[in-house]
Amino acid sequence: MPNCTQCGTWNPDDKNVCWRCQTALPKPQEKKKSAPRRFAGLPLYLWIALAFFFVMLFSSRCFVAELSRLAG
């Protein structure tokens, strides 16, 4: 519900001009759904999570390999 920029009066959404002072009202901006950026059908954060997972997997493998090398 946009308030008049001129007099601050509340106006219904369907009004184009202020009912009080006839000032043109700013059109209510439609809230754009912030769609997550997608890459190959998957949202970007999922790829990041996957990459993080694989990095963790790889590093843990290296860590285990290092440990076993040290141990034996």
Ligand SMILES: [Zn+2]
């Ligand atoms: Zn007004």
